[in-house]
Amino acid sequence: GRHFLPLDKEPDRARRQARIEFAVAVRALRLLRNVPAHPDDEQAPVTLFASHAKRDLDPERTDPVRRTQDALKELPVREWFDAREIREGAEFEKEIRNGIVRSDAMLVFLTDAWASRPTCRLEVLMAKELGTPIVVVDVLDEGETRRFPYGGNTRALRWRAPTRAPDDAEARKAWDFASRTEAERVIVAGVREALRRTHVRCRLEAIKSPGDIVLDTAPEAVWLAWQPPEATFLYPDPPLGLEEQVPLERMRPAARFDTPMKRLARRREGRPALLA
Numbered sequence: 597g598r599h600f601l602p603l604d605k606e607p608d609r610a611r612r613q614a615r616i617e618f619a620v621a622v623r624a625l626r627l628l629r630n631v632p633a634h635p636d637d638e639q640a641p642v643t644l645f646a647s648h649a650k651r652d653l654d655p656e657r658t659d660p661v662r663r664t665q666d667a668l669k670e671l672p673v674r675e676w677f678d679a680r681e682i683r684e685g686a687e688f689e690k691e692i693r694n695g696i697v698r699s700d701a702m703l704v705f706l707t708d709a710w711a712s713r714p715t716c717r718l719e720v721l722m723a724k725e726l727g728t729p730i731v732v733v734d735v736l737d738e739g740e741t742r743r744f745p746y747g748g749n750t751r752a753l754r755w756r757a758p759t760r761a762p763d764d765a766e767a768r769k770a771w772d773f774a775s776r777t778e779a780e781r782v783i784v785a786g787v788r789e790a791l792r793r794t795h796v797r798c799r800l801e802a803i804k805s806p807g808d809i810v811l812d813t814a815p816e817a818v819w820l821a822w823q824p825p826e827a828t829f830l831y832p833d834p835p836l837g838l839e840e841q842v843p844l845e846r847m848r849p850a851a852r853f854d855t856p857m858k859r860l861a862r863r864r865e866g867r868p869a870l871l872a
């Protein structure tokens with residue numbers, strides 16, 4: 597089983613830190629998006645998409661997905677989109693895409709069952725296509741038979757509390773605090789990814805050259821599947837290492853992969869900005 601977090605100062609510190617990070621991220625997002633702020637409105641202007649296997653949901657709401665959803669009472673976001681709650685009769689794939697389009701980040705609750713579900717895999721591929729940031733919440737127990745190969749360029753954090761509530765009253769009290777702490781960490785991770793994406797795009801859109809395709813994260817092979825063969829991709833620093841850059845250049849020999857620092861270095865060397 598998972599390591600049990602005792603009710604001590606460490607979870608309490610983590611929870612305070614999560615709430616501070618949430619408040620700062622909310623204010624920063626409002627400034628970057630020019631969203632008017634109200635003193636009593638602490639809601640993050642963010643929509644989070646939850647990707648999870650239905651079999652992992654507990655009727656008593658003790659699983660990480662529902663614990664995270666319940667924690668939104670303390671750290672609220674604009675919307676929580678759960679594909680398992682799509683209305684009956686709707687076009688499922690269309691509804692999923694629409695949910696991802698309007699989402700600022702996707703939370704993937706990675707369990708032993710997640711990668712075995714076609715819908716879960718489809719959700720991540722759609723997020724990759726649309727450029728939606730992904731946060732992987734590692735809730736693995738025994739492990740996976742096959743790791744889904746298209747999950748690169750994602751932030752990941754481990755769910756450190758037990759995934760089911762104990763029966764003992766005192767142990768359940770400690771579990772409740774620890775799991776709520778983990779849920780708040782997950783929410784903050786999603787909001788911070790939305791903030792990172794917004795900040796990166798604001799910065800790169802302001803300095804891009806004509807024809808640049810702006811990315812808010814480093815380029816990766818699966819993302820190139822939806823991109824034109826000849827393009828200049830501008831992504832945030834640091835530049836990819838040669839071990840990652842060379843395969844991308846072989847897949848897209850006519851494409852260019854650039855960052856602000858690479859362009860600055862070329863200008864200082866007196867080289868044309870678009871030369872590799």
